[in-house]
Amino acid sequence: MRFVLLGVAMSALSLAVLNGQMGVPSGLPMPVQLTIAAATGLAAWHARRSWWPLAVLGAVAYAGLVVWPPLMLASYYAGRTLPRPRGIAAYLGACVAVCGIGAIVGEARDGLQELLTASLGNALFMMLAVIGLPVALGLWTGEVVRAARERAERLEREQVMRAEQARAQERARIAREMHDVVAHRVSLIVLHAGALEVRASDEETARAAALIGGIGREALANLRDVLGVLRSPQGPVQAELRPPPTLDDLDRLLDQSRAIGIAVTRHDEGEPRPVESTVERTAYRVVQEALTNVHKHAGDAGTQVHIRYGADALEVEVRNDAPRAPRDELPGAGWGLVGLRERVELLGGTLRTSPEDGGGFLVSARIPA
Structure with missing residues (x-):
């Protein structure tokens, strides 16, 4: 809007100069004066993109008619945008040449134009x-x-x-807390499981202790990856070398649940067909979180895991029955399903969780593939 107002002001000033109200009377017909004034206003409006048309028009109008507004x-735009010192020096040299041409034209026309442009003091x-x-x-x-721009950029940086x-x-801070608390506790679990495996009097107890130790060591490895990511935005080298879990690792996850009686x-x-690794990883996490909730809340309840390969989506469904006997629930933060829903929705999918008739529970995810 301000450039429109600038164009209007320049047109008005140029017309006033051409009429002799603010300069040398041009003696041109009114239509020609209006055309020159309109061209000046249009060039001033275009100066927001390029001021060179305004400079060319100004040089011609000043040298021939002493129309000074353009x-x-x-000159203002030249001082603001041209590189220093060569650009400014070149522009001033061109302006001196324009004034010289204006002096020659003034001498030819005599009168007020000669007085303004050809006499040294006025020139x-x-x-x-x-x-x-x-x-x-x-x-x-x-x-x-x-x-001001540099100061704003510096403040932003x-x-x-x-x-x-x-x-x-x-x-x-979070990494330190996780290392000092969680890693320490899991390490103790692994150590106690190892000691129980060595001292176990029967084979079944030894197998259970070995399973607990293996799960604990896997948890420690995953925890090290998470701590590395927390401490470094780029993540640790170990996390880059260790491939994330996919559906190929699902049977091992299910075997761990079977080993504890589920x-x-x-x-x-x-x-079955190949899908993106992020889709497979998310499907794996859906099953993992659902089985974790079965461990916490349903104990030995029978569980069905369905993997459906659709035309445009991968569907995962984990449905567990009601627990056979009441049991003490393990503590939880309550954020597992919330984080799982966020993970699925980031891929454009949907997650549905609902209790089932008879005491069971359903976790169902549909992930675009």
């Missing part, structure tokens, strides 16, 4: 007022704008650095 505005005054001062003003405003530092400190049955439906 050259004055072009220097016009050069200072129309060219020198606008260039100086453009230089000053350009420096102010440039300094500092803000980003402070935010990154705060995030890094918080991640390090009857888990897997059903694959449809034609």
